[in-house]
Amino acid sequence: MKKDKTHIHWYPGHIAKAERKLKEQLSLVDAVIEVIDARIPLSSRYDNITGLLNQKPRFLLVNKSDLVDKNELDKYIEILKKETGTSVIPTSAKYNKDLNVIVKEAIKLSELRIQVIMAKGLLRRPARIMVVGLPNVGKSSIINKLTRSSKTKTGAKAGVTRQQQWVRINPQLELLDTPGIIPMKQEDQERAVKLAFVNSVGDNAYSNDIVARELLNVLNDKQTNIFKEYYGIEQNNELTLENIAICRKWLIRNQEPDIERTSGYLLKDFREGKIGKFILDNLNL
Numbered sequence: 001m002k003k004d005k006t007h008i009h010w011y012p013g014h015i016a017k018a019e020r021k022l023k024e025q026l027s028l029v030d031a032v033i034e035v036i037d038a039r040i041p042l043s044s045r046y047d048n049i050t051g052l053l054n055q056k057p058r059f060l061l062v063n064k065s066d067l068v069d070k071n072e073l074d075k076y077i078e079i080l081k082k083e084t085g086t087s088v089i090p091t092s093a094k095y096n097k098d099l100n101v102i103v104k105e106a107i108k109l110s111e112l113r114i115q116v117i118m119a120k121g122l123l124r125r126p127a128r129i130m131v132v133g134l135p136n137v138g139k140s141s142i143i144n145k146l147t148r149s150s151k152t153k154t155g156a157k158a159g160v161t162r163q164q165q166w167v168r169i170n171p172q173l174e175l176l177d178t179p180g181i182i183p184m185k186q187e188d189q190e191r192a193v194k195l196a197f198v199n200s201v202g203d204n205a206y207s208n209d210i211v212a213r214e215l216l217n218v219l220n221d222k223q224t225n226i227f228k229e230y231y232g233i234e235q236n237n238e239l240t241l242e243n244i245a246i247c248r249k250w251l252i253r254n255q256e257p258d259i260e261r262t263s264g265y266l267l268k269d270f271r272e273g274k275i276g277k278f279i280l281d282n283l284n285l
């Protein structure tokens, strides 16, 4: 695929299909879990979630919380709670030992609908919950953690889960894993680039150097210093891809900075949390 030098853009085709399927399944579920990424807690929300999800009861999981500062994240959690009026639970599929709080909340949220079914004389059935969210936020990882197995496939790239899949967690709860969709307009490039930082858009939608430069651009002063320290750039030198390349000796012929390679490493280091813990949204947005 040809990479546009200035824009991030993805094929709307398979997203439209996934969105259609998601809507089809909605009538089958009691509630919805929306998984967001702690590094972009505002930008990884679904824009039109209430429209798309048809006012289903739902709650939010702020996953990958191991990659951010807990105190800073708490401020965003408060905002999200106020805004949505729902439970907002920080999680980490990597480190949380006990994700049972998710199971409890899911069952609680479904109870009303199950009671209605039972009032009609039908037998009690397990709560059915759909797990939605952008690609790569950790939906499948959380479900696997809850089943203590690898029933769903996970992966560091966007688009690993291609189909919806029901997973039984226990006799009271079944979860539906879904392929992540990006229900936003591509015109919102400021947000698209944040999705690229955290690997929520496939890497054929952009070129690394543009996204890497943007990543350096959105950092605040404190974050910039942490980056400089990590790559060994002196405090009075500017934080640029070129300077990172020179400090790390990522060079091509004639000792020129190897920008392509540097961009790739920078994004990788950031995504793996090696440089530090960063939230890249802004509270006064």
Ligand SMILES: Nc1nc2c(ncn2[C@@H]2O[C@H](COP(=O)(O)OP(=O)(O)O)[C@@H](O)[C@H]2O)c(=O)[nH]1
Pocket (backbone or CB within 6 Å): 063, 064, 065, 066, 067, 091, 092, 093, 094, 095, 133, 134, 135, 136, 137, 138, 139, 140, 141, 142, 153, 154, 155, 156, 157, 158, 159, 160, 161, 180
């Ligand atoms: N650091 C960290 N990585 C995570 C966490 N949850 C998932 N991942 C990683 O993120 C990538 C995407 O996970 P996956 O479950 O496939 O995301 P999905 O597309 O939403 O289903 C994988 O490489 C996971 O190992 C988490 O809480 N913390």
Ligand SMILES: [Mg+2]
Pocket (backbone or CB within 6 Å): 139, 140, 141, 153, 154, 160, 161, 177, 178, 179, 180
């Ligand atoms: Mg998945």
